[in-house]
Amino acid sequence: MKKYWRCFVCNDIHYGVKPPEQCPTCMAMNAYVEISSEEAKKITNPTGIKFDREKFLSAIEEFVEKNEFQVNPDKERVKMLLEGLFNNEQNHGLKYCPCRLITKDFTEDLKLVCPCNFLIHETYQDKEDGECWCGLFVKRR
């Protein structure tokens, strides 16, 4: 089961089954202590960073840099999908894929938060022109 962990040196927050041995922010060793989700929320929110569409786009552009996939070069498609993602976040709480529907099982629905793990999907795997279901991410060509 995933838990929240706080670096006692720099307050870096980690969410996972185990804490990292080394804090990726301050490099301290064996620095993480388990905390409550309420505490994690208070420490990380608000961050003061306005996470609008432009910021999200730059985040996923950075995310794809060292991966075998890229953000779809079709800008109109990307614009439509970002519209859907942000509408879903506003109306349904998280940036759920605009081309799938939540089941109302929260854990199950976390699989639909963009970027999802599309590497395991049949629309991406073993395909030269593979892409995530909605087409926001495509294999680098």
Place this chain on the structure above:
Amino acid sequence: MKNLIMFWARECPHCKHMMPLVDRLENEEGITFEKLEIWHNEENADLMRSYRDIIAPKCGGQLRTPTFLNKETKDALCGEVEYETLKEWASK
């Protein structure tokens, strides 16, 4: 009573692609789809979820859009398909 449903989403590019093909099918073949938007209408979303057992096995285990559902034959087709594929499926 309509037996064919198209579950679609407003910001889904696949749905945008398929909509003219559905319109063409309706005009040329007289086949009618009940078109239900699922991200901005909770009633439609609940209806789609109620057909999960039929839809998911045909759609990568998920509820994806667009999904074409035949309520009578309990068959589903999802994603972008060629016009002829949709026509054949809808004519069954």
